Amino acid sequence: MKLLVTTPTAILLDVDDxxxxxxxxxxxxxxxxxxxxxxxxxxxxxxxxYEDAAGVERYVAVRGxxxxxxxxxxxxxxxxxxxxxxxLDTLEKAVIDRYRAEAETEEKARERADKLHALAIRGxxxxxxSASGVHGSGLGGAEEExxx
Numbered sequence: 001m002k003l004l005v006t007t008p009t010a011i012l013l014d015v016d017d018x019x020x021x022x023x024x025x026x027x028x029x030x031x032x033x034x035x036x037x038x039x040x041x042x043x044x045x046x047x048x049x050y051e052d053a054a055g056v057e058r059y060v061a062v063r064g065x066x067x068x069x070x071x072x073x074x075x076x077x078x079x080x081x082x083x084x085x086x087x088l089d090t091l092e093k094a095v096i097d098r099y100r101a102e103a104e105t106e107e108k109a110r111e112r113a114d115k116l117h118a119l120a121i122r123g124x125x126x127x128x129x130s131a132s133g134v135h136g137s138g139l140g141g142a143e144e145e146x147x148x
Contacts, residue, residue, distance in 0.1 A: 001017070001018045001019070001021075001032075001033070001034040001072075001073050001074070001075060002014075002015065002016050002017075002018065002073060002074050002075070003015045003018045003021055003050055003075045003077075004074070004075070004076045004077070005048070005060055005062070005076075005077040005079065005082060005084070006076075006077070006078055006079070007078075007079055007080065007081060007082055008080065012060060012079075012082045012083075012084050013060060013084055015050070015052060016053075017052065017053035018050050018051065018052060018053070018075070019033065019034070019051045019052070019053065019055070020032070020033055020050065020051040021048065021049070021050045021075050022048065022049040022050070023041075023043055023046070023048045023049075023067055023077075024043065024044045024046040024047075024048075025041045025042055025043055025044055025067075026042070026044060032069055032075055034072060034073060035072040035073075036069050036072050037069070037072070038069055038070065038071075038072075039067070039068065039069040040066070040067070040068050040069075041066070041067050042064070042065075042066055042067075043062055043064055043065045043066065043067050043077070043079070044064060045062070045063050045064050046061075046062060047059050047060070047061050047062075047088070047091070048060045048061075048062055048067075048077065056086075058084070058085070058086050059084070059085050059086070059087075059088060059091050060077075060082050060083070060084045060085075061082060061083045061084075061085070061091055061094075061095045062077065062079040062081070062082045063079060063080050063081040063082065064079060064080065065077055065078050065079030065080065065082075066078050066079075083095055083098065
């Protein structure tokens with residue numbers, strides 16, 4: 001059986017002679033062997049396991065996705081994000097490191113967006129103040145300086 005795992009930007013796995021695929025959807029874990037009936041299911045965020053022709057178990061962490069079995073000989077997985085590995089412990093560390101890096105990137109982007117928002121508010125405040133001809137805001141000096 002062939003296993004093909006893809007993301008929108010890459011082919012993560014393209015393995016022939018797979019003996020067994022283990023996956024998880026909303027109903028729980030299930031296994032697929034050669035000759036399996038046609039199947040289409042939505043995967044949970046999980047670790048997909050497979051056994052190659054040599055009997056070695058390997059893994060792919062997937063951030064959800066769709067699994068399709070065609071003709072009992074092809075298992076296709078389309079996922080938004082995935083990471084392949086030979087060892088669960090190493091894969092777990094790689095997934096955690098990737099999520100941590102993504103979280104840091106998102107936090108930095110949020111901080112930049114907050115700064116831009118504050119600058120926009122200050123700019124609108126200045127425009128409104130100058131358009132009305134008001135030279136003072138009625139705020140105390142510290143508050144006006146902080147805003148303006």
